[in-house]
Amino acid sequence: MSVAAVAVFCGSRFGTRPAFLAAAREMGTGLGEAGMRLVYGGGDVGLMGAVADATLLAGGQVSGVIPTFLQSREVMHAGVDDLTVTDSMHSRKQLMFARADAFVVLPGGLGTFDETMEIVTWRQLKLHDKPIFIVNVAGWADAMLAMLDAAVHDGFAETSALALFEVVPDVATVMARLTATPRQPTTEDVSRL
Numbered sequence: 001m002s003v004a005a006v007a008v009f010c011g012s013r014f015g016t017r018p019a020f021l022a023a024a025r026e027m028g029t030g031l032g033e034a035g036m037r038l039v040y041g042g043g044d045v046g047l048m049g050a051v052a053d054a055t056l057l058a059g060g061q062v063s064g065v066i067p068t069f070l071q072s073r074e075v076m077h078a079g080v081d082d083l084t085v086t087d088s089m090h091s092r093k094q095l096m097f098a099r100a101d102a103f104v105v106l107p108g109g110l111g112t113f114d115e116t117m118e119i120v121t122w123r124q125l126k127l128h129d130k131p132i133f134i135v136n137v138a139g140w141a142d143a144m145l146a147m148l149d150a151a152v153h154d155g156f157a158e159t160s161a162l163a164l165f166e167v168v169p170d171v172a173t174v175m176a177r178l179t180a181t182p183r184q185p186t187t188e189d190v191s192r193l
């Protein structure tokens, strides 16, 4: 069975290039059409909102997880099937992790970098073994990937750290990989965080 639920990390802004919004919409449409549930940050802003809107438009299911203090800043999405309000950023991230079988990173800013590094380092610590895909739309992730390469070059990470995630060029490729990826167990992972 392929993955059932996919957490998407991406920007709360649209970014400057049209390719970013196009990728977010394509991602949401792909998940909806594939019958995979979107797990995301629960906001109705930027690329986050665009992924959720496109998933819903394609007939898909959406789980949003938003902390109380961001409810107004990220404009909690009123249209999602299942919206959970958490008491902290940490519990938001933990719940998103628990609900997802795989992680997809689309273009974004500091929050997206934080979420990406956390889920990668949790895998490095063997707290989970769920697949992580970084979609390098229009090269937006080049600088982040260069930083990781530098960590290996400078002796702060093993070369094997670069295999904790997979870099794909576009949404079509990540959808093909998600479809081919068997579902991983979820509950045991959560209890160790």
Ligand SMILES: Nc1ncnc2c1ncn2[C@@H]1O[C@H](COP(=O)(O)O)[C@@H](O)[C@H]1O
Binding pocket: 010, 011, 012, 013, 041, 043, 048, 070, 074, 089, 108, 109, 110, 111, 112, 113, 114, 115
């Ligand atoms: N420090 C943060 N840790 C986790 N998540 C964060 C943090 N700062 C912002 N976020 C969330 O990430 C997404 C995207 O943020 P961008 O900065 O636009 O990439 C958003 O839901 C933030 O709440």
